[in-house]
Amino acid sequence: MASTAQYAGQTSFFGDNTPLPIESGYAIVLGFGAFFSVLTTVLVYLDKYANGTEHTSEFFNTAGRSVKTGLTASVIVSQWTWAATLLQSSNVAWQYGVSGPFWYASGATIQVLLFGILAIEIKRRARTAHTVCEMVLARWGKAAHLTFLFFALLANVIVTSMLLLGGAATVNALTGVDTDLASFLIPWGVILYTAAGGLKATFMASYLHTAIIFLVLVVCVYTVYVKNFSSDVIYAGLQQVSSYSTTQCEQIFKQGTQTFFEAGKYACGPVPENEGGSYLTMLSGGGTKFGIINIVGNFGTVFVDQSYWQSAIAAKPTSAHKGYLLGGLVWFTIPFALATSLGLCAVALQLPISSAEAGAGLVPPAVATHLFGSFGSVMMAVMLFMAITSTGSAEGIAVSSLVTYDIYKTYINPKCTGQQALFISKVVVVVFGLLMGGLGVALNHMGLNLGWVYQFMGNAIGSAVVPLWNLLMWKKANAMGAVAAAWGGMILALATWLIVCQAEFGEITIDNLGTLNPNLAGNIVALASSALIHFVFSMASPQNYDFESMGKIEMLEQDMSGLDDEDYTSDFLDAAKWWIQKWGWGFTILMVLIWPLLSLPAGVFTTDYFAFWVFISIAWSFVATFVIIVLPIQESWGAIMGVCYFMVGKQAPQKAGAAASTAEKAPETQEVAY
Structure with a gap:
């Protein structure tokens, strides 16, 4: 089934020719x-006038703290679907075979599942917080606050850089738009609706x-299989x-009588470190190393990314944990099925x-262009643009909140x-959106691509993970240990990264630093x-924190929407925590231990085993698509109908008993339907 004749003599898929003008x-x-700027801005203001939503600074940064399960899940999926999700996942499939998509998907799903536990603890410990760094300041003081503010902003910069590196490279390959110019133009669509409507x-x-x-x-999964x-x-x-x-590969990749094949440059021949050299096995050394780096x-x-804390803050207490679990399970299918x-x-x-x-993330656009022609190129460009703008918007709001509440205030x-x-928040959204372009250009000219930054990111921010988990989950965790763990872990990780690179290759270059082993060791x-450092410091001098100061974080306006006491009872929060711990840890163990271990005895997959593997990916993708599109509409049907009635000049009919319950609530505590 090889398509070598069609592309005979081509040294690359895209070369200098672009499938689209x-x-x-x-x-x-x-x-x-x-289009999306106008549409979302109009929807936000229709909601404002039709459903009486008041746009305060609190609402701008928290969306009223009353977002329901379906929309929370949809937002988590959207935030977690980076350019890398669509592009890098297929790159690791191209490199390692079936293990690549699995480890990309499972290795990046468990964090969202486990973050659901933190989401419930935020509701218990710091219901009026706007950012994670506010919680750090309330518990650990100024030194820790500045430390984790640095790491939070660094996480935003790294995620944003990957969005632009992948997006600009793909737009350039498909249409010929200059990479630097694309880096500046892509953020513009995000700026308007984010600045106008905020988190909502x-x-x-x-x-x-x-x-x-x-x-x-x-469409892609159905077309291929x-x-x-x-x-x-x-x-x-x-197979x-x-x-x-090697001789056969040299015959395939040649111009005239001259071959241009180099081992590792094209996906041809046995896969190094894979069982039998096959693409059809989970017994993959490279795939497993990538999986650890990915996790x-x-x-x-x-x-460490404020946007996830912000989504937890914005969710209703009854929806936070369920939204994260559902979002993680739905997101799993994107890299798994697509790659x-x-x-x-x-x-x-x-x-x-x-x-x-492949390193620039061009495997999906290449296959889509081959299968669908120019329509496939448009489809991939649109899909990628959706991922970039939604995550870029979330990152913009995250940076806006950090600057507003943790620097300005x-x-x-x-005072x-x-x-x-609110003014500072909107200004920061615009400024950060413009700076995003310059960041993308700088990284591109440094010779860094999407795959390089993706594997590197854990070296830079991985050391802040355990202290932030301990922030809400361990009363003994102290401030000195948190600061030492974050900085010490980062320094040790970067040193290890450089040392392993020097030991393996004999020289440190940008290309060598982007390989598996140095990044595996550093991550x-x-x-x-950082886990060890924080544990030792905290056991030597435990804080024994009572979480009282964290619950007293000030709000700038008394916008009490989403803060009704009946939603924050200890009985409910205890039950929610037990539920998310059971399912969060359960799915985590299933995805990173049980599933891969069960697939190891298969060795190189048989045709039937691979058919079942493909069936799981197809079924998961169709079910996830139905759930993530229908559930938010079903949950928000009342608000949607309110807007529709408003547009035709009518008053939305209230359900029986709704008027009475509304009258009983004070205006400032009235919850806006989503």
Whole structure:
């Protein structure tokens, strides 16, 4: 089934030719940006006037603390669907075979599942908080506050850089738009609706983006395994590719009589460190190493990223834990199903994708272009744009909240009003959006690509994970230990990263620093050393914190929506914590231990085993698509109908008993329906 004849003599898939004209690149980047900016801004203001939502600084940064399960899950999926989710996952499938998509998906799902435990503790310990750093300041003081403010902002910068590196490279490959220019243009669509509507606008846009991403996902999965090919056909192609000798690969990748094949540059021949050299096995040395890097690195980009704390703060107490669990399980299918289809299809078809293209995240666009022509290119560009803008918006709001509450209010103007805070929040969204472009250009000119930054991130921020977990979960954790763990773990991780690189290659270069072993060592040291340091310091001098000061974090305005006492009873929060611990830890053990261990005896998959593996990915993707599109609509049907009645000039009918319950509530505690 190889497609070598069609691409004979090509040294790369895209080369200098783009499947779409340059005008389409500008249309996608600017047109979609403008469309979603207008749409979400209109929806936010319709909600304001139709449902009586008051837009205070509290609402701008917390969305009223009353977001329901379906929308919380949709937002988590949207925030967690980076450019890397769509692009890097298929790169590791191209490199390691079936183990790559699995380890990408499972290794980045468990953090969201476990964060649900923290989400409930936020409701118990710090219901009026706006940022994680406010909680750090309340418990551990100024030194720890400045430390974790640095790590939180660093996490935002790293995530944003990956969005732009992957997005700009793909837009350039598909349309020819200059990479530097694309880095500046992509954030523009995010700035308007985020600055206008705050977190609520971000959540609305996230739902729309998530729906589009899942629709494209099921089209790709269905096309590869049902419409065009089958699991048996892809299986045969993968086995054939891994059976090629170096001589056969040189014959495939040649111009005239001159070969341009180099080991590792193309997916051809046996896979190093895989059982039998096959793409069809979980017994993969490279895949397992990537899985460990993925797990550690993504703990950093969830637990240290303010946007996840913000989503937990915004969720209703009854929805927070369920939203994170559902969001994690739904998100799993995006890298798993997309990479199992497009990533493996790229290898089975022997498309001339070079390692440089794969590292830049161009495997999915290449396969989509091959399967669908120019429509596939448009589909991938739109899907990617959805991921970039939704996550970019969440990162913008996260940085806005950190600057407003942890820099401006804490150190510049402690007596600021709600209006002043709202103004600062909007200014920061705009400024950060513009700076995002410069960051993307700088990293691109440094020679860093998406895969490099993705594997590196745990070295930089992994050391802050354990102290932030202990912040809410361990009363003995002290401030000195938290600061020492964060900085000490980071220094040890970066030193290990450099030392292992020097030991393995004999020289330190940017390319060598982006390989598996140095990053594996650095990531493990970051997490393990910080955990040990914080444990030793805290046991030597335990804080025995009572969490009282954390519960007294000030609000700038008495916007009490989402803070009704009946939602915060100890009995309810204890039951919710037990529920999320049971299911969160249960699914974590299933995904990182039981599932991979059960697949090891299979060795190299048989055709039937691979067919079952593919069936799981297809079924999961279709069920997840239905749930994540329908549930938020079903839960918010009342608010949607309120807007519809408002648009035709009518008053929405109230349910029986609603008027009475509304009258009983004071205006400031009335909850707005979502």
